[in-house]
Amino acid sequence: MKLRSIETVDWPSILEIQLECYPQIEPESLAVLQSKWRASPKSCFSLEIDNKVAGYCLAHPWILGFPPTLEQELGPITTTDTLYLHDIALSAKAQGKGAGGLILDQLMQFAKIHGFSNISLVAVQGADRYWQRQGFKVQEIDKDLSDYPADACYMVYTL
Numbered sequence: 771m772k773l774r775s776i777e778t779v780d781w782p783s784i785l786e787i788q789l790e791c792y793p794q795i796e797p798e799s800l801a802v803l804q805s806k807w808r809a810s811p812k813s814c815f816s817l818e819i820d821n822k823v824a825g826y827c828l829a830h831p832w833i834l835g836f837p838p839t840l841e842q843e844l845g846p847i848t849t850t851d852t853l854y855l856h857d858i859a860l861s862a863k864a865q866g867k868g869a870g871g872l873i874l875d876q877l878m879q880f881a882k883i884h885g886f887s888n889i890s891l892v893a894v895q896g897a898d899r900y901w902q903r904q905g906f907k908v909q910e911i912d913k914d915l916s917d918y919p920a921d922a923c924y925m926v927y928t929l
Contacts, residue, residue: 771869773815773876776807780816783823791859794895795919798841805844806830806856813880817869825860827873829853835911837892840918853881855891881929889927894919901925
């Protein structure tokens, strides 16, 4: 199992993993996912198992308390104060092997090196329980999250 930068050839696998992991959500388009990668390629990773993409992480600098909407294609990002974790998604092949922790550790190292004092995310499909075990805390925000599933909650990890 290894982490590496996302490569162009990874995108078909990333799209398949997105479909596998989020059956209750309309999949985001390739253009939207790639816009997050282009915004911050060094904070986006592919997870390989047996030389095949089995998971991914998309994260980028953003503004605390104002998460991007689903299907929001990112342009240049100028004002930031959080590393926003858009997604860590693992195929069934990667689950239960410590892959999530490996990715999160890498992301935390990136955040610290680049001067971020926190990582934020919107948890969906009951993932808030997982993120709470990782040290994330639910935070109330003014931004409407109605474009996310009904159980969506904004969470922040303070580094």
